[in-house]
Amino acid sequence: ASVGAGAEAVIITCAVTGAIHTPTMSPHLPITPDQIAADALAAAEAGAAILHLHARNPETGQPDQTPEAFARFLPRIKQNTDAVVNITTGGSPYMRVEERVRPADTFKPEVASLNMGSMNFGLYHLVDRYKEFKFEWERQHLEATRDLVFRNTFKDIEFILQTCYDNGTRFEFECYDISHLYNLAHFADRGLVKPPFFVQSVFGLLGGIGTHPEDVIHMKRTADRLFGRDFRWSVLGAGASQLRIAAQAAAMGGNIRVGLEDSLWAGKGRLATSNADQVRLARQLVEGLGKRLATPAEAREILSLKG
Numbered sequence: 001a002s003v004g005a006g007a008e009a010v011i012i013t014c015a016v017t018g019a020i021h022t023p024t025m026s027p028h029l030p031i032t033p034d035q036i037a038a039d040a041l042a043a044a045e046a047g048a049a050i051l052h053l054h055a056r057n058p059e060t061g062q063p064d065q066t067p068e069a070f071a072r073f074l075p076r077i078k079q080n081t082d083a084v085v086n087i088t089t090g091g092s093p094y095m096r097v098e099e100r101v102r103p104a105d106t107f108k109p110e111v112a113s114l115n116m117g118s119m120n121f122g123l124y125h126l127v128d129r130y131k132e133f134k135f136e137w138e139r140q141h142l143e144a145t146r147d148l149v150f151r152n153t154f155k156d157i158e159f160i161l162q163t164c165y166d167n168g169t170r171f172e173f174e175c176y177d178i179s180h181l182y183n184l185a186h187f188a189d190r191g192l193v194k195p196p197f198f199v200q201s202v203f204g205l206l207g208g209i210g211t212h213p214e215d216v217i218h219m220k221r222t223a224d225r226l227f228g229r230d231f232r233w234s235v236l237g238a239g240a241s242q243l244r245i246a247a248q249a250a251a252m253g254g255n256i257r258v259g260l261e262d263s264l265w266a267g268k269g270r271l272a273t274s275n276a277d278q279v280r281l282a283r284q285l286v287e288g289l290g291k292r293l294a295t296p297a298e299a300r301e302i303l304s305l306k307g
């Protein structure tokens with residue numbers, strides 16, 4: 001029996017492909033424009049109200065932050081769903097902010113991601129899981145993170161805010177640690193960002209905060225203290241922690257992000273066969289708590305989007 005309309009509505013964001021995982025890691029990782037469009041639409045059909053999008057080179061799967069790459073799937077997605085489009089400004093952690101902001105500035109989406117601090121961004125520990133890689137760039141992409149800083153200086157963040165300011169785009173504030181919440185509070189104090197703040201707490205990325213239940217409580221408690229009622233909380237758990245973090249946060253009144261950008265798994269040891277696979281698991285979780293999924297229209301209202 002589906003949960004009544006009065007039940008609390010939970011916004012599901014689906015991050016379809018990202019720039020972290022590589023083709024060898026899962027045959028289900030969408031790479032080509034057709035795959036990204038089809039998986040995004042199926043995720044929306046399964047209940048995702050927001051689609052967080054990156055683009056890739058269709059041959060090699062390498063992250064591609066050119067507006068042309070996004071143009072190969074965006075119109076198809078917009079024509080076939082009213083889900084909210086959220087375009088990355090993170091791109092890949094190897095890119096400079098000028099390159100990273102271009103798609104959001106070109107397509108002026110309702111939502112764009114904004115990473116709230118510089119950090120170590122560790123993926124090198126994943127190399128040993130794979131005997132060999134289809135493409136040489138994959139090993140390089142992972143190993144080089146041993147000496148990589150994902151750069152998001154105050155100047156970089158300000159640059160993205162100013163670039164997108166007139167586009168009416170609002171942000172998914174990616175907070176990988178407690179300090180990132182304080183950085184957001186700093187920009188709020190300066191009046192460069194307006195409430196309600198869509199805070200996406202990121203747990204379990206090497207270089208950021210862990211995935212212990214106390215980490216989740218600490219993030220929520222700090223956000224409550226800094227932003228009071230002016231924020232809408234969402235969480236993502238990297239890798240195997242995805243559903244556990246989602247369950248805890250949903251029980252605490254939070255919203256959820258899933259998708260193959262953040263985790264390739266659908267439960268212990270089972271590779272997700274699609275993004276919709278994870279959205280369905282998140283839905284079961286939410287409805288199991290006596291809550292229901294927010295529609296795209298409700299997400300627009302809750303997040304005060306331009307529509």
Ligand SMILES: C[C@H](N)CC(=O)CC(=O)O
Pocket residue numbers: 015018020088089090091113114115174202205261262
């Ligand atoms: C952990 C995620 N990769 C956060 C993210 O989605 C960053 C972005 O695209 O700006």
Ligand SMILES: [Zn+2]
Pocket residue numbers: 015018019052054088090091113261
């Ligand atoms: Zn992303």
